[in-house]
Amino acid sequence: MRKAALCLCLLLGAAPVRAEMPAPRAAELEHMVIQDCGSCHGLTMKGGLGSPLTRDVLDGAPPEALASIILDGVPGTAMPPWRPLLTEAEALWIAQYLLTMEPAR
């Protein structure tokens, strides 16, 4: 599914700067998105204390903007800055992953 997401990303040209990610780290990031981001945003990204992050909701948001939110958080909300735990390339990879993630059944 991760591969499919990246391919789709390339086809659509959604990411001017493609985040290269070694497969083991990509698997860790996917796990982190589902399990840790999922604590607030829902395992299916349909939202919770945090906003929904499904592909439909994000609909065409620039991946760089999403990566910036991931890295620096949203002041005044519960969204923390993940910069201490993620590189910029990893945040961009997550943004691209969210933008292309298949909707949960």
Add this chain to the structure above:
Amino acid sequence: MKRLLAATAMALLPLTALSDTAIRATGDLGLVIERASGSLVLVDRSDRAALARIEGLGDLSHASMTYSPDERFAYVFARDGGLSKVDLLAGEVVARTVQAGNSIGGAISDDGRLVAVSNYTPGGVRVFDADTLELVADVPMAGKTIGLADLPGRRFAWAVWDTGEVFIGDFSGAEPAITSLGVAGANPFDAVVTEDASTYLVGLFGEKGVVAIDLWADPPVTTKFLKDYGKVEDDMPVYKMPHLQGWAFSEGQFVLPAVGRHELLWVDRATLQETGRTPVHGQPVFIIAQPASPYVWVNYATPLNGVVQVVDSRTHDVVKTLEPGRAMLHMEFAPRGAEVWMSSRDDNKVLIYDTRTFEKLAEIDATAPSGIFFTARAHQPGL
């Protein structure tokens, strides 16, 4: 991926219903939430064994449950608004309603007749008949409701994340009576009732301080304390909201998880003054008192969630640091404290430890386990 998990799950456990077994009691049973697959593992505490897997509970990414007074039924609150009634003897879901779009938790009334659910979307509290899961009352709120807890007399308390307002709902009469206790502060993230139902404690995320509401006073009296407690600096990112249902009440003290900091805070119960701080391994998530002991056990937010620590409430010192597994999400004690069950989400196991020797006694396979709930909770106010 989901299908794979489910397939693995089925291979691991027999799926036979339990109804064909002989007469049995439920007092040593429990349920473990498998958060990624929307399923539960029914466990036997005495045998330290899994009995069955129960599926079809929806999105359990932030799931909790409460038990009926006879310890036969569990009411499971799913993230996706699903409210399911599970029969522990039959090992199956016997009633289910998807009552909202997004929920966070629930509670059962003191008489066991009503089940209330705390909803994010639409914001509010809905109350159901515990037998049938038919809607009894709908209480819309101006935002996401948090900290729902039962109070004596068919009442519930809750707070609203967006507005900071605290409410008590009385469902003992023909019509619900909803009373506002005013605004506790900015963005209450969780709340809990002390075991004697005297105090509703509300943790704030949007400003510093903790609010204690004296429920024995008429009308209830609100006091703000620990006025430097909480998150304000942006250099203290909070990677997981602390949970307050585990707030331990020990040795005449509250022990609170610092928000964003690697600390526990100790507060004198009578004076509400801080009595000490304990530097710990990470950002605390659950602090749970080991029954019949002076100890509390603490787990931590990602990425430091592979450690569980034991702290002595008399000295405030860490007395044991364990590394039981990866992503330790929850701890549940045997009701008399002899053993603790801990879920390791990323090792796909529930680990059972002796609380005196810290030896591992057994482990049970479970897929991405989170909350562990023993039926003894049925008799504890606030759970």
